[in-house]
Amino acid sequence: MRSQLLKNVSRIVVKLGTGVLTDSRKQPDLAQMEQLVAQVAEQCRAGREVVLVSSGAVGSGMGALGYKKRPAELAELQACAAVGQSRLMATYEGLFAKHNINVAQVLLTHEDLQGHERHLNARNTLVTLLKHRVVPIINENDAISFTELKFGDNDKLSALVASMLPADLLVILTTVDGVIENFGKSEARVISTIQQVDGEIESQVGGTDSETAVGGMTSKIQAAKIVIRSGVPLVIASGRKPNVIEDILKGEDEGTLFVPQPTRLQGRKRWIAFFHHPKGTLFVDEGAKIALRENGKSLLPPGVVRCEGEFTAGDVLRICDLDGTEFARGICNYTSEAITARQFDSSEVMHRDDLVIL
Structure with a gap:
């Protein structure tokens, strides 16, 4: 080897x-x-x-x-x-x-x-x-x-x-x-x-x-x-x-x-994954975790359960499952206020091109 x-x-x-x-x-x-x-x-x-x-x-x-x-x-x-x-x-x-x-x-x-x-x-x-x-x-x-x-x-x-x-x-x-x-x-x-x-x-x-x-x-x-x-x-x-x-x-x-x-x-994707101090965390449900890790999908609003931290659109965030285990990072399209208030438009929370599975 x-x-x-x-x-x-x-x-x-x-x-x-x-x-x-x-x-x-x-x-x-x-x-x-x-x-x-x-x-x-x-x-x-x-x-x-x-x-x-x-x-x-x-x-x-x-x-x-x-x-x-x-x-x-x-x-x-x-x-x-x-x-x-x-x-x-x-x-x-x-x-x-x-x-x-x-x-x-x-x-x-x-x-x-x-x-x-x-x-x-x-x-x-x-x-x-x-x-x-x-x-x-x-x-x-x-x-x-x-x-x-x-x-x-x-x-x-x-x-x-x-x-x-x-x-x-x-x-x-x-x-x-x-x-x-x-x-x-x-x-x-x-x-x-x-x-x-x-x-x-x-x-x-x-x-x-x-x-x-x-x-x-x-x-x-x-x-x-x-x-x-x-x-x-x-x-x-x-x-x-x-x-x-x-x-x-x-x-x-x-x-x-x-x-x-x-x-x-x-x-x-290397830059997204490793070169930032993430500004916050998104907690996603099991369905979203499977979609991201196994199917290469974007993160959609229904999969986001809650968020932590104060961040703006364009910030790099951690993505964790409901047990708190980080499994991905990505660039978020929404502010923390919008996610907390569930104020989503038709776009993804994170596009798969802006998202890295760790």
Whole structure:
């Protein structure tokens, strides 16, 4: 399965976690960064396009500013990010220059990817850089972004970038060998392949105890949900292993492979599904759920039982069954007031072209 899925990979997104980039003093681990850059350079020489999503800015800034624990105050986090990001890019630029490869810094916020025009502009910029054989190095714009510092992580960002391009493969390199079953116990083992992200898989993972990192394996599983629904395979593996990227691309049993759904979502549907903070929720009856999931129909007014949240026509909403389980997202044609008052005209609540089954 690995060989089949990965045999024609030409565009890769590689996410590097804080733990694999910094040492015990919270400073950039230059020897480690050098071997990771060498791996990326090897893939570039092989003719592949590589995008890096790199953590480490806050961690680098913590070391420079003397913090031993991740600051709790927003302004202190932003100061660490501002100092650390410039140090991080200077290091990358120097390391890639040894391989005669140019790099470009791309700092993104959620708003850059949510608006359709800015979304397409970001994608076009990345595609153009790759065409010129430049390695884009992407990070959240932590120096100014409140929401992303408080709730976001680069695992999700890497998944969104892989979905947006789209990439042929997302590789998340971390400090562990993959998703580990029975972690911390004598019978612990790396799960080689995950066909579906379900409750059993989610129960295997937890957060992180790192002073510099955000998220841990839980955020990586959430990232997996995005890319496999988009039709992009994901491998989570150890960034401390030499030649790990090459081994993954050879189809070797390295890390944990998440198998994508066989049909890749269209670009606009990927944008609807994953690049918004939904403004509200529609609860639909069982008949509407079957019509949407199994028959590919639009959402009609009789199927909507109730709504939550305040939203306007054109907003992206969650679609949940009556048990509260989200199974779709889409662009709504009505305001929350109109739905609550049952003031429908003859049009659909959501047209099937504006609706994505998750």
